[in-house]
Amino acid sequence: MVELCPELKNCIVDIGNGICLIKNKFLTTIYIRSENDEDLYNKPHRVRRELAQKYLEEENFDSFIFIHERPFRLEALIEILFSIKKEDLFRIVEYVWTDSEDPCVNLEVWKYIFNYCEELGVLEDSKRDLPEKFTIYRGTRAGIEDIGISWTLDASVAKMFSERFYTKRTDKQPIVKVKEVKKEDIFLFTDARGEKEVILK
Secondary structure (H helix, E strand, O other): OOOOOHHHHOOEEEEEOOEEEEEEOOEEEEEOOOOOHHHHHHHHHHHHHHHHHHHHHHOOHHHHHHOOOHHHHHHHHHHHHHHOOHHHHHHHHHHHHHHOOOHHHHHHHHHHHHHHHHHOOOOHHHHOOOOOEEEEEEEEEOOOOOOOOEEEOOHHHHHHHHHOOOOOOOOOOEEEEEEEEEHHHEEEEEOOOOOOEEEEO
């Protein structure tokens, strides 16, 4: 019987009720110990790790990021950030940002990335069609600390986010924050998810 490789063994997380996860940048999945660990876990991990190295050497940065599991794609972006060609930078950064479910967890890292992109002048085109002054909206909950930088031009989108996962019995009241801003107050605009999203500085 081939056991789980050491790299994956070090990434096992017990989430309770007898359930374990492998949380590795190339393989994130439920782990059930078996006689088939090689085919189920070691081999897929090894193949993806080797592909990542190949993509990195080829400077195929889109594929390099995509071969990482979603929670690790920001880490992958940081690894290659200064190697990405200027003409590709906005597209790749936009992809990783919009692919993230909760980017506020790494807010300072994202601000660093956006500031770097702004210094290179690659964010300006995304804001070109915006007026000099406009209104933005953010859906959140009453009475909680809200440090998010993701806002929207569409009030209905903000309302949807404020009500997402809301239950009257246990949750704080959904609210929509409204803010007047200037174009210079935001990093970028993206509609990649159809949400008319603006990233506030």
